Amino acid sequence: MMPQPDIHLADKCETAAILDTYITLENELKKGLTFYWESATAILKGTGIHLRECKENDFSIEKHFFTALFLYSYFKAGIRPEKRIIYTALNQCLRGMVTGCDNILDNEYKKTLDTDLPEKSYKFRSIIDIMVSDRAVLDILDKGFGETIPRSQLIEASFETLRALSISGIEEAGEENGDIYLLTPDLILSKVHHLKTGILFKCPWAVPDLIDQIDKNISSSIKEGLYNIGMGCQVLDDMADLSLDILMKRHNYLASLIHYGDSPAEKQMLQELTTDEMGSKNLADKIAERFPEALEKSWQTAHAFIERGAKTLFSPEHEFMVDMTIDFLVDRIGVSHLITGRAGRQKS
Structure with a gap:
């Protein structure tokens, strides 16, 4: 754990x-x-x-x-x-x-x-x-x-939870089926992570949207904030799971940045990774030194998503939670060792 x-x-x-x-x-x-x-x-x-x-x-x-x-x-x-x-x-x-x-x-x-x-x-x-x-x-x-509330409406609300989760599930099913192409970083964000995690972070509003009469401008803004936090979390996950995702043939934003990036050396090192090495726990410690350029871009993307989402979600009086949320998620997802000292992350 x-x-x-x-x-x-x-x-x-x-x-x-x-x-x-x-x-x-x-x-x-x-x-x-x-x-x-x-x-x-x-x-x-x-x-x-x-x-x-x-x-x-x-x-x-x-x-x-x-x-x-x-x-x-x-x-x-x-x-x-x-x-x-x-x-x-x-x-x-x-x-x-x-x-x-x-x-x-x-x-x-x-x-x-x-x-x-x-x-x-x-x-x-x-x-x-x-x-x-x-x-x-x-x-x-x-x-x-x-x-x-009438039971028929409650049953419909219970159905809505499945509908909300299924959007993300369909993308997962494609990956499980082996429908994997080496997408560009932008396409991974817009076609994969949008469904896989961004939309998933809006799911907690599936039932409130049916039961509560919330101003749509307010709820839409809040859901957009949650969406961006979810997108940032998925990019951080990709940083943590680079070798596992490659082994399991899953989309990974960091891998795409390496493949389509400007560093031939990083691309070469990615191509030369062996199955045994990808399965080794020691690889995680080597990612920072092998792929610094792609990691920097990946971190900038994750930071921008989470910061934008948190600033949208939190009220002005709770703005101190923005940086704290970023730090908390970095620690929770387990990528501190990959980004210490990078812009926006000055923790030792």
Whole structure:
């Protein structure tokens, strides 16, 4: 499991009003995650699979940073607190489905539900995450809105979650099928990452768009901010996953920059990578010295996307979160060693 970045967000709140907002969102995050956990517990009852008891730090903003970003987006849009909690629980359902699918596709394991299944039964743990999260969507909609919204509309809202996720899923299916061509960097951004991650970061608004009457100018701006943050995260992911993506024949922005870039030496080194070397953990340490020009361009692209998205998402009084978000994501995705000292990233 990747270590959590050593950034405690509450320490960065500069005024009492900002701290109050932080505490409000932290409490709502905990309530939303608890709502999801309770739904999952009820769904698993009688299956012989049990959820482990949650600890206090299981609900921290640091551990659920993306969920907290989506919660903030509802806060900024003026959605009522009780609805924000429900939408947060629904987002955890989406997270369970997306993470479970990614685990299976990428042959890795990132935990959503902490069950008593054998720790190394990664595939079945992922399957349970997907199945439970899928069933929890309608359960949470029923419990959250059942008394005020017709069931037919709630069923339609549950369908909308699948429609929203499917856009990204179709792109993943193409990669799994081997539909890989060496696209230019611009095409990877506009044709692949746009669908794979940019649109995915708008999915948490699929249900609010149906249920809440939010001014479209406001919601569109917020979703555009989330989209850009998602795009930047995917570029950072590509920096972290260069060798893995090449091995698995997946689109990778950094690989494209190297291939189509101005450095014949970097292109040659990419072509000379052997299968054994790409499978070695030591390659990650060599990427920075082998591909400095492409890494610089990749970092500039990621930084620009995340900075633009965060500036759009955060209100002026919370603008201090822009740089913090960039630092947090760099640490979370695990590319600090690739960009230390580069423009916009002066951490040692």
